[in-house]
Amino acid sequence: xxxxxYYFTVLSPWAFFGGKRFAQIADKHGVSVTFKPVDIGQLxxxxxxxxxxxxxxxxxxxRMQELKRWSKALDMPINLTPAHWPTNGAPASYAIIAxxxxxxxxxxxxxxxxxxxxxxxxxxxxxxxxxxxxxxxxGFDPSxxxxxxxxxxxxYARNTDDAVNAGVFGSPFYVCDDGEKxxxxxxxxxxxxxxxxxx
Numbered sequence: 271x272x273x274x275x276y277y278f279t280v281l282s283p284w285a286f287f288g289g290k291r292f293a294q295i296a297d298k299h300g301v302s303v304t305f306k307p308v309d310i311g312q313l314x315x316x317x318x319x320x321x322x323x324x325x326x327x328x329x330x331x332x333r334m335q336e337l338k339r340w341s342k343a344l345d346m347p348i349n350l351t352p353a354h355w356p357t358n359g360a361p362a363s364y365a366i367i368a369x370x371x372x373x374x375x376x377x378x379x380x381x382x383x384x385x386x387x388x389x390x391x392x393x394x395x396x397x398x399x400x401x402x403x404x405x406x407x408x409g410f411d412p413s414x415x416x417x418x419x420x421x422x423x424x425x426y427a428r429n430t431d432d433a434v435n436a437g438v439f440g441s442p443f444y445v446c447d448d449g450e451k452x453x454x455x456x457x458x459x460x461x462x463x464x465x466x467x468x469x
Contacts (some may be wrong), residue, residue, distance in 0.1 A: 272301045272468055274308035275444040277433045278381075279310035279365070280359045281396060283348060285442040286385035286456025287340055293378040295421070295458060299465040305370055305377050306429040307363035310441055313430055322356075331433075347390070356395035361415070362395040363423025365405060368414040371421075375409030383407045 274296065278285040296303050314321055322330060334350060341343050363383045370377050376394040383404035393400045402412035436445050444452040444461055448468070452461045 272299065272465065273304070273447040274301055275304050275306055275432070275436065275445045277429070277436070277438045277441065278306055279382070280311075280362045280384050281310060281356055281388070281443045282385075282441040283337055283389055284340075284455050286348070286382070286389050287344055287346060288442050288458055289378065289382045289385065291455070291458050292442070292461075295462045295465065298462075301455045301465060301467060303378075303380060305366055305425065306395050306432065306440070307366050308361070308430045308433050308438075309363075309426060310359070313433055313439065313441075316430075316434050319439055345394070349389060349392065352388050353392045354396075355388055357388070357394050358396040360396075360423070360426060362401055362404075363426050364419055365401045366427045367422045368418040369405060369408070369410045369412065371418070372410060372414060374411070375405070378407070380404055380408035380410065431451055 276292070295301075311321055313319070320447055321332070325333075337348070337350055341350075366377065366381060366384070369375060369380050370389055374415065382400070384395050387395050387404060395404075397402060398415055401415045405412045405414055430447075433443070437451060438445065440453050442453075442455055444457075446452075446461075450466075452458070
């Protein structure tokens, strides 16, 4: 079975745009996926990138245009200026890590629910109640939000190290087990073709 390491931040609108399509592609090709949430601030710093708040206004203007275009193209309405963004993505990332380890629900659904909370529902995913509601929606025990915090923190840091070592520099980023890498939800069609060639 082919495998993909999926690197992302829960704060990324681009990962939100690509989440369900990526799940469909992985399912279509029978690909296993390891969800690897990362500290995007650390990742940017270590790979020459910048957080949105530090980017030149022209880059941010173009980013906003692209968000509008992709929202329309994918028929995924989002709030372009969500009330709780940016926020602390670590607690939600720890919950994803704990859920993946527990293996009792659907991690993809959990990730989508967390991102939808930011980009559509105006909720703060740093809040325990929001995280627990998302865990329940995805078929996990909501108490996972309270357990494994140390393991979550260690894995979160390790995921970020793994990302740097794998040549990852943004979100979403898909690293295939044959070394092929795809950056951005706008490369999912190319990932689909690549996986089809391996079927």
